[in-house]
Amino acid sequence: MSLSDLLILLPQAFLLVWASLLLLVDLFISKERKVITAILGAAGLAITLGLTSGQWGSRATGFNQMVVVDNFSVFLSGLFTLAGLVAIVIAYDNMRRTGIHKTEFYSLLLFSVAGMMLMSAAADLIIVFLALELLSIPLYILAGLAVPRAGSAEGAIKYFLLGAFASGFVLYGTALIFGATQGTSLAGIMASIQSGTAELPLLVIGAALLLVGFSFKVAAVPFHMWTPDVYQGAPSPVTGFMSIGAKAAGFAALIRVFSLAFPSLAGQFAPIFAVLAGLTMVVGNVAAVSQVSIKRMLAYSSIAHAGYILMALVPLADPSVAANSTASALTYLVVYGITTLGAWAVISAVENADGGDTSVRDLSGLARQHPWLAAAMTFFMLSFTGIPPLAGFWGKFYLFRTAIEGGYTTLAIIGLLSSLVSAWYYLRVIVMMYFRESEAGASRAPSIQIAAILLALAVLVLGLFPSGLFQLALQALANGVS
């Protein structure tokens, strides 16, 4: 067995071994010292982050061309590990407060992160499918972590059934693509298309079924029905992690598959992507307006943000804007990830000890009791809306700009108008926090406060110096996906 193959996947392999060992080590940690498990889990993610960033700039394929490590996979792996780290910090306090501190959380989270990293490096549909399952199955369980609580189990079973439904579509799509091209490696599929040996009708249905499957994962309309229930039922730290992790992994697969394997089909799929993006932006934002629960509101908001990112996949067929638009999708994923993790961190701090639902009203008066949390939440809401100079503004700016460059001005206008709608429900949160009298209790744990403040600072800094992130995203595409 060649060592170079293993070295390519060193970060993922390390993380999986660490997660398995963590299961064992946890048995020897006494009940009062479970904080050690949390720290060990975070340490594993930090080391993985170091290992994966060491691969920046190189490009290598391994295991019979099944995985490819390039800047694209390193960029996204960094995002996944950071999201996992933040999730652990938020979860430790929240799970103790709501009485569901279960140490399986850490191992399952690590398994899920490893699955996401594998997804970003997948160069064969067999790995895409298995990585999809490896990231999803721990997430189903994490969504049901608070299992005696009715909402958690309900959310988990809905997530499970819809997730497996999506996997079914991915699987059948893969089967038809295998039939069309006699292979499942992305490079092989592309070669088969270019040499004209691919059976086009089969290929097109296969690709469409893959698109349906991944649309479920990223929660694009009309495949979004599960999102509000799952986001509301799952423990808040898990939701925060899921809202960026699962979405980014779904987009990673979409970008890899559609720009690497089917570049020639991208033109045919552009109208489909455009309709999906438009519908997702409008439905997500409009449905969010009427929500009472802040968890459901953020669920619809996450649907809307998936719509903005889908907009970047529309002009993939046009080589002059493809790089810019994919880079703007990556930029937006990072910006959205920071913001959503921050918002869920604040909700994790605010929610009642029974872990039940949290309404927007529950935030009223937060500014007086917990000025730092309220200030951080203000940053996140403004960034979600896209108010300059915060990061969210620049994320949307790049997305809308490439949409216009690609000739999809209508789509950009739809995005802009639906952003205006979104201002209403995001600003309502701020009004509640600052201009309503009430006793909003919240956790005073320093870890969660520091996490929220750091994330808010990141939103501000990325907003003040936006070009750095965008350049990084462009570089991420330079040696692989283009």
Place this chain on the structure above:
Amino acid sequence: MNTIPMSYYLVLSAVMFTLGAIGVIIRRNPLVMFMSLELMFNAANLTFVAFSNAFGNANGQIFVFFVMVVAAAEVAVGLALIVAIFRTRHSIDIDLMNTLKN
């Protein structure tokens, strides 16, 4: 020697996949939905083996092997969740699961 055209297998698997998808969408019972999911997975497996046979290429069959592993993993998690819900609520009707929503 094989005398059955590919299209027979493909249409059979397409029908099975659609039936499974209909089952997942219209039924309210999570267990029946789960059984319908198994139909969808089996339809995909049948397609893989049929193409594998047509191309004389074993890679499709190996895919079936992994699908079975995934199906086994999913059945464990899914049934654990269904039984856990039953234990707390004594009803597993997906439409009656309305603790969520406002």
Place this chain on the structure above:
Amino acid sequence: MILDQVIFLITAVVVLTAAILVVSVPKMIHAALWLILALAGIAVLFVLLQAPFFAVVQVIVYIGAIAVLVIFAVMLTRKAMQDDGPQLNRYSVLAAAVSLMLFAVLTGMLLSWDGANNLPVNPAVNPDTIVNLGESLTNPQGFLLPFEVASILLLAALVGAIYIGREHRAGKEEE
């Protein structure tokens, strides 16, 4: 040769009937039994497609393990399912219409494929198929990576299923 076709047609009819009954019978336990018949039919088709090993695995894994687990779950929860009341959810008509459209598009495009009516080429049946399978699953230049990922997947599912299946008492933090 004709025998092949007869076996195929009978099996196909059985599989489809069973599949229709899985999604339509009101009693869960009946649906589970019909599912077993459908899975067995797929195993027969695997034999026709010269994949005898997978036919056996289909019987052992799908019928022997998965279907039996499903029946266990049915038994455990049957009190909750009085099998009365509407079996369909609110969107069933719309959903069925969408699914039928999906089916029409699928078959339409499948049949428009030029190769659809080709007879499969007769692959040289290799007596060492299972040996080849085993070797390719442990070969880094073959399918070692998916094999390892699948094993981790099973571990994660195992941990999760034990966690979820464990008795949870409200307010109890850690055992």
